[in-house]
Amino acid sequence: MAQIREWHKQVNDERFVITTKRDLLDLDFIQNAFARDDMYWAKPLSHQDITLMLDSSQTLGVYQISPAVSAAASASEPSSPRTPSPTLEQEPQETYRQIGMARFITDHVTTAYLTDVFMDPDHRHLGLGIWLIACCKEIMESMTAFRRAYLMASPGAGAEFYAKTLGFWDVHEEHEKCIAMTRRGFKF
Template identity: 25%
Template sequence: MEIRQGAYLITDNKDRIDIDFVVSSLQTTYWATNRQREIIIDSIDNSIFISLFKGTEQIGFSRIVTDKVTFAWIADVFIDERYRETGLGKWLVQSTTDHPSIKNVLLQLLKTRDAHGLYEQSGFTRDECLTKRNK
């Protein structure tokens, strides 16, 4: 998948990802602060992921965990701070939910602490999510 919009590119091409950018960015988020580099890399390797670029610089990321039929979990969505409030986050979320592997999946889920408005623009609702954590 490749979608262009002016100087910006959204792609799921594994050869394009800047893994150092993704790891360092995720480790600054409230949800992945304590994730080790190896765990982040393994989670990416076992997911569909989307990278957002301005020219050759990666500035955003999201990933999808899915069976491609009944369930898709959207995770680790972020935009570099310099590019927030520009509409790129909305574009990244919409491109993620429209990814060919999941656009017809029956249930798309995600969890957020502070970006409900962004996700509601893409059709998500504020339903309660149950979680179980393994140690």
């Protein structure tokens, strides 16, 4: 299994993290993303199928970090932050809300297929999608015997974006050496 990786970024006053930690993935977020028209290639899956899919993939989740919230001050205490009581068993935890993702089907050494790239519409135009793709590029470049990466992109802006950010090209440019072949599933 690949090592866990994390990247942090602040945009204005908001903090974000991209991580490969599988246990942070929000299945409801992913199912809702799969149900969206802009993820036309995906459909929601059974809990068993989505779990198997994610367990068999390298995932990058994008999360908005909410700060830890201390216990509310009493009326006799100031409302400003206070030093935790020594009797407090556990410090308040930051919360992570998933807002995006990308998924690799990969052997972690030679080959990677990038799919299911998605950013919540409320968080688009903050540069988070470009950051996510930069993290994907870093993962591909860290593969020790990297041969090839693949993806399916929409013609036009989608293809141009991946060409510019990841150096991908249309496989037709290699028509004398290889062709891309596919078979659609029968459930759609």
